[in-house]
Amino acid sequence: MSTSGESHRWIRLIEPACTSCMICARECPSWCISIDSHTEPVEGLPRGARERTRNVLDRFAIDWSLCMYCGICVEECPYDALEWVGALTEPGPSSESLVEEMVQAAVGGHERQEKI
Amino acid sequence: MTEVLPEDWLAAVEALKRDGFDYFDWLGCVDEIGRRECFRIVLVVRNLGGGAEPRMLSCSLPRDHPRIASVAAVFAGAAWHEREVSELFGVDFLGGERRRLLLSPDFEGTPLRKDEVLAARTGMDWPGAKEPGESDAVPGRRRMVPPGVPEPAVWGDRDSSQPAAEPAEVAESAVGGRVRRRRT
Numbered sequence: 001m002s003t004s005g006e007s008h009r010w011i012r013l014i015e016p017a018c019t020s021c022m023i024c025a026r027e028c029p030s031w032c033i034s035i036d037s038h039t040e041p042v043e044g045l046p047r048g049a050r051e052r053t054r055n056v057l058d059r060f061a062i063d064w065s066l067c068m069y070c071g072i073c074v075e076e077c078p079y080d081a082l083e084w085v086g087a088l089t090e091p092g093p094s095s096e097s098l099v100e101e102m103v104q105a106a107v108g109g110h111e112r113q114e115k116i
Numbered sequence: 117m118t119e120v121l122p123e124d125w126l127a128a129v130e131a132l133k134r135d136g137f138d139y140f141d142w143l144g145c146v147d148e149i150g151r152r153e154c155f156r157i158v159l160v161v162r163n164l165g166g167g168a169e170p171r172m173l174s175c176s177l178p179r180d181h182p183r184i185a186s187v188a189a190v191f192a193g194a195a196w197h198e199r200e201v202s203e204l205f206g207v208d209f210l211g212g213e214r215r216r217l218l219l220s221p222d223f224e225g226t227p228l229r230k231d232e233v234l235a236a237r238t239g240m241d242w243p244g245a246k247e248p249g250e251s252d253a254v255p256g257r258r259r260m261v262p263p264g265v266p267e268p269a270v271w272g273d274r275d276s277s278q279p280a281a282e283p284a285e286v287a288e289s290a291v292g293g294r295v296r297r298r299r300t
Contacts (some may be wrong), residue, residue, distance in 0.1 A: 038250075
């Protein structure tokens with residue numbers, strides 16, 4: 001992981017902790033976080049229990065051309081699903097290429113980049 | 117905090133300086149829209165040697181024509197604060213420095229007034245408009261609006277037979293959050 005001196009360079013999603021609650025996307029002052037999600041029924045509930053649904057994250061993307069590294073998303077996440085890491089974000093030839101897809105459920109979507 | 121009238125502002129600051137509060141700390145402004153139709157100017161001075169509590173002066177200026185005497189002749193350091201308040205709130209400091217401090221010369225608007233709309237954002241898709249479990253923002257539900265962007269019924273998509281929204285209504289609507297149900 002990172003040392004404290006160089007930890008303010010990239011924000012990583014800890015996918016299992018994310019509940020798609022949208023709080024980070026709403027708190028972001030520069031509107032750089034995009035989230036798509038859908039709901040699925042929870043299976044394996046005891047007989048007679050009320051049906052429940054849970055949110056499933058389909059897409060989580062940060063546009064590094066907009067992000068100003070304020071860290072409000074990291075601070076606000078109630079599930080600690082975002083964290084600072086020391087690696088730098090990838091440079092790119094155009095502003096569109098700076099959109100990093102951290103989760104992409106669609107078939108054919110590029111693999112999540114492992115940077116650490 | 118001592119409240120003074122706009123016409124007594126300069127004299128009150130001079131009197132504090134004579135009384136030994138000769139260290140200027142800061143000057144700021146609060147847009148009190150929604151409570152009162154005014155801007156509140158606040159000035160804090162300290163007496164560094166005497167151990168006295170800092171003194172705070174406040175003055176209310178009408179929102180439609182905010183003007184007050186500059187105190188830059190008393191405390192030269194206040195000029196920066198006055199220039200900042202002047203460009204961010206549109207308050208006129210009579211006899212003060214007129215140059216801009218932070219904003220570019222061609223910038224129009226008064227960004228810290230609470231009824232200032234982030235107009236460029238009203239036409240953009242806000243990522244936070246979706247609800248958890250959604251991939252597309254569904255219209256017709258109690259939607260979220262981002263801070264700085266009033267709900268369309270107040271600003272932008274207002275019923276053209278209605279007069280333009282009052283500044284207080286724009287300010288109340290632009291704090292972000294859930295679009296409130298409107299009585300019809």
